[in-house]
Amino acid sequence: MLTFRPLGLFLVAAVLLFAPLSVAADEAETKASTPKPAYPEFKKVVEGLEEIPGLMTIYRASGDDPTQDHTKLLCRIPRSLIGEDLLFATSISRGQYAGFMWSDWLVRWEIVGKHVKLVAPNVEYVQSPGSPVNNAIERTYRPSFLVALPIVTMAGGDPVVDLGGLVFSKISRPPTAAGTGSPNRKLSVVRKVKNFPENVLIDIDLAMSSTYGGESVGVAYAFRKLPAESSYTPRPADERVGYFVTLRRDWSTSYSERETRVRYANRWKLEKQDPSLELSPPKEPIVFIIEDSVPIRWRRWIRAGIEEWNKAFEEIGYVDAIIVQQQTASNEFADIDPEDARYNFIRWVVTGRAFARGPSVADPRTGQILDADIVFDDSMIRWFTAEFDQLGPSSLSSVRGPGYEHHEAMLDLAAGHGGLDERAAETWTRGHVGHESHECASCSIAHGLAQQMAMGLIAAKVVTPTGKEVPERFLGEVIKQITTHEVGHTLGLRHNFRASAWLTLDQIRERRDGSDEALSASVMDYNPIMYFKGDSFEEVRHFVTPVIGPYDYWAIEYGYGDPAPGQSANDFLASVAAQSTKPEHAYATDEDTYYIFSPDPLTNRWDLSSDLDGWLTTRGELVSELMDELSTWGADRDEPRYFLRQMFSALLSEMTRPGYYLARIPGGQYFSRSRATDPDARAALTLVEPEKMRAAVDRLGETVLSPDYFAFDPKLLNNLARSRWVEDFSRTDPVEYPIHTYITRVQKSVLYDMLGMPGLQRLYDNEIKTTAEDKYTLAEHLQKLNSIVWPELEEVPAGPYTDAEPMIPAIRRNLQSVYLKRLMTYVSVDLTYADLSPDVQRMVRYSLRETGEKIGAVLDAHGKDLDFATKAHLTETRSQIERVLEAQFTAK
Template structure:
């Protein structure tokens, strides 16, 4: 009996053990992949994908864990459709029952084992997304890709209000796949993201509030691609030549080394097939596909713009470095422009008037892996401006981040205060969303190129000129040159080149408009070169730069010539040669010091160019009614043209104003041939000429035709897709003129300019003439109050012939406000030099004395000038008496 009991118990134990083991076998850690994907369509490649309707799964083998690959994102529809948005190096990592998409912090590196561990521990990778493992086969793990790519991994929620236009939130449940392609080295995924909320419209509330649950699509394309290992050798960046680049802090360096960073330029892996040949075909040529969407009439000019760079590559021995292929309905038709393997030139209709040429690089080496160019069709629609009044004035401020911040600190003195109430709320919202978008792009290190935005306005100038010559339209040959130049600029970016805003200072305006007609009107196509318009009656050179400048050849030589490091330094040492001047975005603000590092300036003599522009603008203004409106048309285009001419006139003066307090910047290294000092103060004589020019132009009273002013009709269209409506019917001519004058006046006396003027006497060699704060403030005072010296005691002034015109009265009130509330009052808390305060007080005292002398003969004054002088006396006296 006991034996039987023991056997029974033993049998029961073994049975229970077997059952438990069976239960464990029946409940694996993860379900079988085969069962899950049984009814799904398999797609084999870089990763194995399985798709059924909106279900999309990926099988990630453990062999791919911790191995980096490229994740690239492109906005594939909507505003900025076709724009490369972001890219990053990522890898897979398993954590429990989840797969993590990790992004390493590649800014820090160490090659030595001990320091490498310390760096990795100090600067760990971040988790981009975590998704549950839903199945397993061996060492392969199945995940749902919706958790990654239908989320806001691209970070578009922050900019959806601008890209779509509304108050919106991402709704992953309504998002859908619109493209899934798998290849051996990459995967291409298209996602139509759904944003739910209210959209801006043309009604008075600016939103469609009928149904806040509506969803609006915004498509994003994701590329997951292997990173090629092709023996690419990074090239060291040099401050004398402008390239985009990557910077890595290297903890392997010795402690006594001054530079802790490795800086590499962005460039393609481009080499000769046979390095022994003086001229050799490229081993890995850069291939651009012109998308089939590009209009037929423009394809020739796009192709020419792309291939123009072959001239620079041939000079360093590489033939056919850049190749162009035309996509058609049959040729290359299956290539996706968003695919990270292909470089495309794309046509868009974003209604923004811009072009861009971003690229994607290996963040560890700077090797360019992919590049795309987008060209907005609306840039060429010059005849129908989408801008309403005031946009030109705002553009001068909003496009300049440094200057904008200065303007914001002015408070009630800001010229924007004169304009803000004139801008429809809808337009204010649109402009704010655009600024938010640009801010997000900069924070994500997405290069922002606004090269095309101002070009559209320049085409409107061309339109006015052609109309005067009896032509109904701008010739296609001119438009072709325009497209070619913009294309050259953007291709330069895709080759790695940064902006060079000093390139346009290479030639004088007389040389550009000489009978020689140089093809290169600028030292670089990487500048924002304006169209060169010569006034009627003078020699007209090339309107646009139609080929590369000397800087462009030099920059390509530095970036792509196959040489040893010692030879590379010899190339960079040529920086002081004629035509190789360089200055990028970092110091191109209105408030920065170098007058030649600027956008939309031209020639080595800014005053000569400004005089040419002003003569041209006057010619256009004289018969504006004939140039910009035809029989049977409404008169609103005249108002738009008038706005444009005012803005162009003011911009010419801003360019000249930057010479005052100016200092040329040079990046020469010690020991370079003909090395220049980093700072060279603009000659005092040139600064005096600039101030005299401003006093005789922008600060004087404009002479507008009453007929023109009576035809500045407001825009009245108010519906979706247009912002032509003007907030007020009557054109605010005084507000506009005073706003531009205020911009330039503030530019002359803003803190950075005054600081440089304070320092410059110490930087000029003994015996050389100097230009000081006193020279500036005294010169401004004399110029703005010249009527006080011209007062004739024997003359009886009237309101129709006043002592001081209405424009000058406004300007003089601005002057007083700046001298009292900005230079002398500490309320602004601006870093104003003590000398500026002293000179300003002296000027006010002298001004008060002159005003009092004139008021002794007040019976001879017109009533408005009298009131103006009494008010001026009151403000000065009130301040001084305090």
Template sequence: MIPWLTTLSVCTVFLYNILLGSNYLALTQGVNFYLQQLNTLPIIENLSSAENIFKESKFNDLQRFSEVIRETDKLEGLFTIYRSLEDDRIYLEIASEQLNKNYLGTVTLDSGIGESGIYSGLALQDFLFYFRRVNNRIHFVIRNVNFRATSETPEHKALTRSFSDSVLYSVPIVSVSSQRKSLLINLNDLLIQDFAGLTPLLKSSLFADYELAENKSYFGEVNSFPENIEINSIYNFSANQGANLITVPDSRALTLKVHYSFSQLPENNGYIPRLADERVGYFITAYQDLSNYNTTESFVRYINRWHLEPSVNDAPLSPPKKPIVFWIENAVPLEYRDAIREGVLMWNKAFEKAGFLNAIQVRQMPENADWHPADVRYNTIRWFNSIDAFFAKAPTRVNPLTGEILDADIIVDANMVRSLQPEYRSLIAANSNQINQLLSSNHQGFCKVPNPKTSDDRCYGIESSLQAAIGATAISMMPNSALDDEKMQEYVHQYLRSLIAHEVGHALGLRHNFHGSTMLAPAELNNPEITHSKGLVSSVMDYLPVNLAPQGTAQGDYFPATIGPYDEWAIMYGYKPSNFESIGEIIPEAEKPFLEQIVGSSKQPELAYATDEDIWDINPNANVWDMSNDVLVYSQWQMDNARLMWQKLDKHYPVKGESYSQLRTVFDKILIYYFRNANLIADYIGGQSFRRNYALDVNNWAFVPTDLAKQREALASLNEYIFAEDAFNFSPQLLNQLAPSRWNHWGNPVPISRLDYPIHDRIYRLQSTILRSLLEGDRLHRLLDIELKTLLGEALTIPELFDTLQNSIWTEVLGKEELKSISSIRRSLQREHLEILLEMVLRKTDVPEDGRTLAWYELKQLQKAISAKLKKSGEQLDIYTTAHLEEISDRITKTLNASLLSR
């Protein structure tokens, strides 16, 4: 989400401090009284009451109400709006009872520029606000919902003095009507300024100082409905020296359209907030209950979910009174609408387990629809174009008091599918900077997971698109090297359907589950009888790679065709009606026993849950872009597939009449895929599993170290696929055909660096990234700790890791065979390994002291071996090898003899 203004919070009052176990009357006293307390306001001093506003003489000097609204069009609804089309003035009428009352505001970027993070359909802000009158002005105030206390208690008095609301804007009152008991403000004063916070957004995204030109900004369509008002503002920005934008004709000026929805907050609608549980992955609405001193936890957490009620009480399966309806925007291409529809409806399987029939419906937005896709009354799936976005996302608008989801709009960048069509063999321009960024990242890999606080959907989108492109490339390399149109259409259909199902899961309140891909054994992944019934994965809320079958195995589903067991279970937790609802209205705590019955199943392997903040750890069982319950086997399959694709490129590409630049792009794409899977294997070293289960028995641990045999197998695999001398064998013919694009125009600049393919640099960066991740301080500290957490002889030790790597990287020196010439790729790898050990000895990196002393020991052993080999080989070696080894020996000597100053 664009992180300009997250939901700002302000003081509100919440009456609730009845513990489970109180008498039945307390448990069933009702939601109505509970919701009434949500609108209780903190004390505001020195302000006239609403009744007195219309009696004060100071307002006599204001314009007469009738004069102000003369020759305007009147729009009645939640707020009455008066619009003068002649001079583009819009007045908002605020009734006395609407002052100090909670409303929900949502702000959407309706039109963008198609690059650099400024994209159509992005959700900019959502907040709870109220209008407050102070003298002759109206304050637009964001309400604080993070802290609450029981009304009319000492804690509430302290609350109102401890935390502040946020007064975002102050506008003058234009006129007051004592007869109508209402007042007017000019919406131009509020919304024809940078209300949406676009100026800082443009500065952070475009690195240019754009300023709002108010004289060029104006209102577009404006509507007022019984429960909401919808307003479009068109903003023009200018800069003396604008950003170098590709998509804008003149970068000194650009236009953005923002859609505002101000809506009634649901009250007394029977919605019951549902308590969150950390074993089930929902987005949550949390606040601190400052009245509660009786528990160790002062936070109250509700899951974010829609308000679903069965139309037939006590029926095992009932249609909801009001289903969740998604509208496919009329801008979505016709050929993709069926896949989108299927991806949405995939979730009805889960809702049936929760007792709802056809809980989700899909409708097509008419071509001549008289409503806007950003209208808060409609949940839409929108399509937009960009030159660099590559993402889909599903922002929701939530009642910040209860967690009730009120609106959701899924947006999909056309780039996610456009480049998968047969006429394209490349997805993204894999230029040098992009590859270098990937291959020089840390052990977690490029775009491992969005930051939980500032979710990077673009990062996810690039990886998702890469995975889809690899699948399309694999299809193109089937026998005869010809694309089958029908097969490609089915592939795109599977991909888009899975993508939409993932985003709809977010729209239903679900967070990522990065355990989702580990349900099936590798041998089961391409068995349709299993994947179409149980599912390919336990949850579509994972970041899922394309499922490519290994050589010799019939290809199954590339992407999930159904949601998984975890998805069904999570929806049951969030949406299944509790048995208390047949009795009457309840308070949230009364559902605890009912919810515990559901979440008690979390120990089942297919219900494992790990989300964004869980996977920064080294955990081979909870990761992104992995597949199966044995990632070690699966990743080896995929690297074998990558090698096969390279062989096909060597023998059959480029196709006659095709540019060499497409061959280069595909080669790089496969290299990224190869690295991605090698990186997953590295997570076995020092890895451990972590489950969010609660303590159940003595054998149920929170952490379980990765099996020693698996770690040793992972090291052997990395040696074979990454560090071995023959790991990367490309023919001169292939390397000499990897030419860059020579088109030079907007959107496709010609590289100014070397034109030929930098093969040494690419391989070095891949090997260096993996090697440094294996020897980084965090991993070494983990290995040292695990020795204390396992029985003797069951842990991979730092000495074994160091010895294994040194013996595989320095085979020419440490092996028994006669020393021969060392290839240039091996020399680069050996220098990098040496550099890592030297940095440890010289205390340039944060590693355990045992790691530093072992590095010193390994260097000593290496120096002895080099000296012996050089002495034995005499002058038989080539000058490359001789110079390489003598320089290595000299560096070791100087480092070991260095006199380090004490700290």
């Protein structure tokens, strides 16, 4: 029998049957209409990572968990920090440049699509919102960016990025022994991450891989929130006072202004706690921490060197402007990192190079100094561990200015091609060497003082680790002076190479032995060891200038002094700067001591006193005495012979140094930075007295340009062997002492100074810069030099001549060859590309022609009697002159 179900029941069953299909369709429709999340869930992304809160929250993977990427460094950037000014700085925490502040930028985070860019705006140009020219500035000077990091996830409104794209990149350009390599993230290690409300520090061992393996370099990255611009008042720089500057260009200045460039003096923010007090501590003192790496023996000297500057600050009303703290393994400074941008450190390193470095980081918007770290190399006081071949480029650069060796190489290359372009050589030199930056990159006071120490220790016969112990007072004073010098850099001060010309020799000696007064106007000069012939090492009161000088007090007043009540800041600064005409305030810096391009002969490194000739005479007497003693005392010591070689090289360096000073005097001009309205203002340039120019050339003829000056005891020369230890072996360095090579190198450098295009043209121009009857002319200069270099052509020495006793000794022949080569470079120079007057070129050509004729006369009259070397030399020299003079040249 058929049974019929009610229709309603049937429908219910149908609905139940098809319901799942309907729900699935609805869910599919809902999913299709719901957008997919742009980023993974934040909590899942950071799951298992260590959270380190601070300026920007860092999420770090554990290096102990093999399942995690040990290099993962996620960073949550607060939305409030986007677009804010930050300081991004790198430093070298481990490796051969450990302790060096490396590079820094003003940066801003900027979100672009699904990336966050680290933008480096062009802060050189002042932004003036509302100014009509501001739009043009923004269009013209566009920002760059250091890196673009993909957004990994979002935490609320904050982007989260992987910092690996920054810290494991080439952005820091870390130094490696090979000089090359590419970052390898997989082999790099995150050493530490420290986070604070105002800054974050990330320190890694960055693996740099190359074709033949690689090496790891410690690189520390620091982000720091910059102070508001309105919280600091920039101080205008003044060319009369030597500060590092922050240079900006302001196109919104009035058209009546002479310049659009604005220069701010780099300095710390220093404000009195109580301005009503004559002496008040600052609201925020400048704090230096002596790292625990500094040997205990030297800490008191370094502390004294830092605190020396408090004397200058007390003069302008600040007590304890600089505070010194000592880091130990157990005190409150134990865990502070030198790489942390909030702290200033004095660090001790062991690279094997004698140097000290005092860099600082300034806010590129205002010039406010924010951070400074001083690095001091242990080898500075281990002078005997280094080979003192003092005539190499580093030694000569420390005296004559950086870059001379590049310049001479370019000139030699030009001479080899029959032409000279000294202007191109200068451009190339400057491009490859550069000037001193705010980081004091070219400061070589420690290296130079190591050489000066060698002089003092040889004079006291204290020269080896097995000899008498070096007195701590001697080394301590040197360490203190270097520290004070480098701290001066971190306060914003530049070098002042005119300061040593402040006092006479007699005044210096009287002060040195009878007081604790300054022996130089500034510690920012390269002041030599003040040791003279006849001194007793034990009785000398001070070996270097013991305190900061009057220039230092004055410079600190300009940079940090406050106006008197009712006095405007501009009036105060103007009144201070106007004191530049005082002799003790004379200022000249690196650009004023730049090889042959700087005309002032009183602006030197390692000179002493206002009487340059007297200083050279005094120093020469000491060196001569020591060199004579070295033949007996030094050669018979119970020690390896290469120690004797070091001593000889140190003395030879001092012995030849007068040449570089004297060569700058002919054509010289004293330079003054004073302004016309300053009290007792001098002309910007004043010609050196003619009698001093003649005396300098005569003195050179009696010293470094004379063979007799280098008459060394053969016994001594035959004991100057190199180290024979296998680690010191070099195929290119001779075991014996190449005395002729070294002498020729010195003579070449001196002649290149005296015959350089800037010097010759300056001498020529000077003839119309004076109305005096007595003038030292270019014509007199060339004739005088010719008679010094070629005396045998004026008066032929009496014979007989032999190969062992030639008419012209080897040292003189080499000098004449260098002299000839230097003059020949001018003969075919295209004057279109050289800053040289045609008249100068003609005088040089005539001088060569005259020399060739005199050589011919000597050969005609004495040729059959001449020794082989002299005949070969004169014959080839005459041939060279004839070929050069006959060659065509362009004179446009």
